[in-house]
Amino acid sequence: MRPSSSITDNQLIQLFINGDSRALEDLVNRHKERIFTSIVILVKDRNLAEDVFQDVFIKIIDTFRSGNYTDEGKFLPWALRIAHNLCVDHFRKVKRTPVVLNKSEEYDMFENMNITEEGAESRIMRDQSHENVRRMLDMLPEDQREVIVLRHFANMSFKEIADKTNCSINTALGRMRYGLINLRKLMNEYQVAL
Numbered sequence: 001m002r003p004s005s006s007i008t009d010n011q012l013i014q015l016f017i018n019g020d021s022r023a024l025e026d027l028v029n030r031h032k033e034r035i036f037t038s039i040v041i042l043v044k045d046r047n048l049a050e051d052v053f054q055d056v057f058i059k060i061i062d063t064f065r066s067g068n069y070t071d072e073g074k075f076l077p078w079a080l081r082i083a084h085n086l087c088v089d090h091f092r093k094v095k096r097t098p099v100v101l102n103k104s105e106e107y108d109m110f111e112n113m114n115i116t117e118e119g120a121e122s123r124i125m126r127d128q129s130h131e132n133v134r135r136m137l138d139m140l141p142e143d144q145r146e147v148i149v150l151r152h153f154a155n156m157s158f159k160e161i162a163d164k165t166n167c168s169i170n171t172a173l174g175r176m177r178y179g180l181i182n183l184r185k186l187m188n189e190y191q192v193a194l
Contacts (some may be wrong), residue, residue, distance in 0.1 A: 009075040017064055028057060031076055035159050038164070041146075042087040052090065056083045069184050077160050084164050134190045136183050144179030147172055 007015075007026070015023035034054060040049040059082055063069045072078075137145050146165060150156045156164070162172045186192070 008073075010071050012075055013069065013071070013075065017067075018065060024061065027075070033078060034076065034154055034156075035079055038080055038150065038156075039083050039087060041149050041154065042084065043090065048090070052083065052086050055086050059086070077163055079155075080160065080164055132187075134194065136190075137184045139186055140179055140182055144175050144182060145176040148179045148183070151176060 007023075009027060009030070012027045012030075016027070032053075036049060036053050039052045039056070040046060040057055043049050043052060050146050056079065057177040060079060137148065140148070143165075150161045150164065151158070158172045158176070162169045165172065167175075
């Protein structure tokens, strides 16, 4: 039994390439939340996101098995780029653009956050705050919303965001800055407090 937390992504990849299927399971478990969250943010549909998530790992496995993976120590950004490209491919196929999350969506982008036990009042207040943030985010331009969501909910660095959105780090930083400014304006305009 190996402690998977002390093994790097690239070591897990090598173990998988050498026939250890549990290494792939460890790799998936290590990164599934961030990859899945990034897919859901883009496709806005949990069932579709599950399908795309599976396709991402099928593509990853195929790349590993074909020997085309280059060991650069950047597995997660590479996997997120595959996920992003598969989402874009999906929308090209169905010839539509992503839509904004609405209240009827069953996916809650906040469910991956670590929240301790709380009382009913705290839970109601938290849910209302989440709804307010979701509503305000929906009002932002798509590029600003995407950067804020990737930074705060997918915990991506600005370099990862720049790679994922095909822009410079300065552009990602600018979008974040203007997005936060616009969020503050919206919160003042609608008198929303978090």
